[in-house]
Amino acid sequence: MTKKITIEPVTRVEGHGKVTVHLDEKGNVTQSRLHIVEFRGFERFIQGRPFWEAPVLVQRLCGICPVSHHLAASKAMDAIVGVTPETISPTAEKMRRLMHYGQIFQSHALHFFHLASPDLLFGIDAEPARRNVIALAMENKELASQGILMRQFGQEVIEATAGKKIHGTGAIPGGINKALDPQDKDRFLNGADPLNAAKMVDWAEDALNFFLDYHKKNKEFIDNFAAFPSNHLSIVRKDGALDLYHGVLRAVDTAGNKILHDIDYNTYLDFIGEEVKSWSYMKFPFLKNKGKKEGWYRVGPLARLNTADFIPSPRAQKAFEAYKAYTNGKPNNMSMHMHWARLIETLHAAEMIETLLQDPEILEGELIREGKRQSEGIGLLEAPRGTLFHHYQVDDNDLISMANLIVSTTNNNEPMNQAVHLVAKEYLEGQKEITEAMLNAVEVAIRAYDPCLSCATHAMGKMPLKVTLLDASDKMLDEKLKN
Amino acid sequence: MNQIIKIEIDGQVCMGQKGQYLVDVARENGIYIPTLCNIIGMKPRGACRLCTVRVNGKLMTSCTTPISNGMQVETKSEELDNLRNGIIELMFAEGNHFCPACEKSGNCELQALAYRFRISVPRFPFQFPQRDIEAGHPLLIKDHNRCILCKRCIRAIKDESGKSIFAFTKRGPKVGISIDTTLSAKMDKTLAQKAVEICPVGAILPRAQAFRSPIGTRKYDKTPIGEEESSKKDPVAL
Numbered sequence A: 001m002t003k004k005i006t007i008e009p010v011t012r013v014e015g016h017g018k019v020t021v022h023l024d025e026k027g028n029v030t031q032s033r034l035h036i037v038e039f040r041g042f043e044r045f046i047q048g049r050p051f052w053e054a055p056v057l058v059q060r061l062c063g064i065c066p067v068s069h070h071l072a073a074s075k076a077m078d079a080i081v082g083v084t085p086e087t088i089s090p091t092a093e094k095m096r097r098l099m100h101y102g103q104i105f106q107s108h109a110l111h112f113f114h115l116a117s118p119d120l121l122f123g124i125d126a127e128p129a130r131r132n133v134i135a136l137a138m139e140n141k142e143l144a145s146q147g148i149l150m151r152q153f154g155q156e157v158i159e160a161t162a163g164k165k166i167h168g169t170g171a172i173p174g175g176i177n178k179a180l181d182p183q184d185k186d187r188f189l190n191g192a193d194p195l196n197a198a199k200m201v202d203w204a205e206d207a208l209n210f211f212l213d214y215h216k217k218n219k220e221f222i223d224n225f226a227a228f229p230s231n232h233l234s235i236v237r238k239d240g241a242l243d244l245y246h247g248v249l250r251a252v253d254t255a256g257n258k259i260l261h262d263i264d265y266n267t268y269l270d271f272i273g274e275e276v277k278s279w280s281y282m283k284f285p286f287l288k289n290k291g292k293k294e295g296w297y298r299v300g301p302l303a304r305l306n307t308a309d310f311i312p313s314p315r316a317q318k319a320f321e322a323y324k325a326y327t328n329g330k331p332n333n334m335s336m337h338m339h340w341a342r343l344i345e346t347l348h349a350a351e352m353i354e355t356l357l358q359d360p361e362i363l364e365g366e367l368i369r370e371g372k373r374q375s376e377g378i379g380l381l382e383a384p385r386g387t388l389f390h391h392y393q394v395d396d397n398d399l400i401s402m403a404n405l406i407v408s409t410t411n412n413n414e415p416m417n418q419a420v421h422l423v424a425k426e427y428l429e430g431q432k433e434i435t436e437a438m439l440n441a442v443e444v445a446i447r448a449y450d451p452c453l454s455c456a457t458h459a460m461g462k463m464p465l466k467v468t469l470l471d472a473s474d475k476m477l478d479e480k481l482k483n
Numbered sequence B: 001m002n003q004i005i006k007i008e009i010d011g012q013v014c015m016g017q018k019g020q021y022l023v024d025v026a027r028e029n030g031i032y033i034p035t036l037c038n039i040i041g042m043k044p045r046g047a048c049r050l051c052t053v054r055v056n057g058k059l060m061t062s063c064t065t066p067i068s069n070g071m072q073v074e075t076k077s078e079e080l081d082n083l084r085n086g087i088i089e090l091m092f093a094e095g096n097h098f099c100p101a102c103e104k105s106g107n108c109e110l111q112a113l114a115y116r117f118r119i120s121v122p123r124f125p126f127q128f129p130q131r132d133i134e135a136g137h138p139l140l141i142k143d144h145n146r147c148i149l150c151k152r153c154i155r156a157i158k159d160e161s162g163k164s165i166f167a168f169t170k171r172g173p174k175v176g177i178s179i180d181t182t183l184s185a186k187m188d189k190t191l192a193q194k195a196v197e198i199c200p201v202g203a204i205l206p207r208a209q210a211f212r213s214p215i216g217t218r219k220y221d222k223t224p225i226g227e228e229e230s231s232k233k234d235p236v237a238l
């Protein structure tokens, strides 16, 4: 008799998902799927609204990285008002970058300290009562409080640039609505310990070292857990540097060959397709030149450090060199190295914040520019979780007539399914009973991608996890619930 | 000669002049009565009913009630608060007021009133009406989703010959207020800006000017609506 195992919902990801694993008569895993059952319809309800509302409206997609949507939509709307990344005012671009790096910093810190570190510290077979951020705080007070303060710093940077910690209004079509207040600059640079940029750089490095130390002791797990070959895609700066705000689109295959050659992202439709599958609301993007089967790719920190040639900030570059050396300069395909890559980016974000704060142009200058009105705008950037695409068409009356969004988690749809399948094969094959460790392993594999499945922070390991065993005719054989 | 009239509002003796409306006398004496449809200096319409108070025991709209000697006025009570909140809640439930994406946020009187009276969720079910947006005018956009039919635009925005540029269209539940395309053809930027400002909500919008005021600098970011009136230290002396 075949069995279907359902793990629902997955905890400590943003939003919720459900996993089904199909077993055949012999207990072999025949198919595993991560179902995304959320449907939010933003692309539809932005239609008919004035285009300048988009940056403020679509950021409501998410409460964790709204800044990404705010900025990607603003970049697209820059194009509508005739402003390009080359012609935007320096003050506007720098303010937006500061906002963006503030967000990368806080979101990465949230992921590592609050969502991922319980997995690492307590192990995936630990009981759920221990595998959460509360237990982490009880047992590792310093680490937990550093995580909280790093997140706070990032959010304060966002507030100083966007007007609010969550869902601000700073970026507007063609620019920004304010320059940085000198008092904020001073506070971020010279503020009392620990809330200043220099300390954040140090702490980001400490977190990275914490991971490296952990890696040394747990090589087997970190290097092999849910590791699989794939293509990797991200934006890079024109000269190949890591750049999370703007650049050209590059993809490399598993061996490191370039398969998307630094294209202008305005032509993304020529290179990227989206496949629809009946069992998920989330589409499956792929590189057209590689086809649906071979063309799927990963995005996010792991992918970015595979596509970029270097990191334009000294301490992160040093860490990057060590990271690259580990795979002899070849692309890194180890899912759990996503954490390593994420922490290098956290360090880079802290360094970028420090540099931007010292730039005099961020304090004054032209805020908004205008050019020749266009009817189509495309804005891409690297959100914490990966490449984010915003694409709009606007009619002659300034109303949005078409919107297409490809969010980071959508880009990682197939990779997450691949990771789940690998883990299911390893942990569930030939098994009759679902143990806590197996469930956790599936979750950990998904969580490495830091998926953002909806708009709000759910759970701190507190969400109920429902496990259902079903036979071939979908009849329930068993059900387990953990709270 | 102006005739001085003495009334009592919430136990406070207030003075005004003959012919003045109650809402104006209250304001001049440092007492805030919430309004939405009222425009200072213009003939009142009593459209929104938000300024309802008890005058000598009877419910009256203070914007349309001229003062008279010895009037006893009550502006605050549980009953009045409940009535007032009900009106505000009705407006939220009846239209599509999505504050998070509205460019009037922070400058919107309806939103500011909801904050002032601590309204979080309307007691009435949201109607989610299907309404459109009129975007054909070169300077202005009229968003029917947010119009509260206060008629401020009809009364204040007129062409050179004194004709209203905004007018009612349709009737009953479908009633709306539209820009008269013929009359508004010659509308200049100053008048368009005045229309944007006269609208208490985000129903009349300028083109591509949204979100230019950073959060923290908008009208009601720091000072709640009505604060100016109620913080007046110097009521008219007896």
Ligand code: SF4
Pocket: B146, B147, B148, B149, B150, B151, B152, B153, B154, B166, B177, B198, B199, B200, B201, B203, B204
């Ligand atoms: S458009 Fe504005 S001013 Fe005119 S009636 Fe509607 S809410 Fe009142």
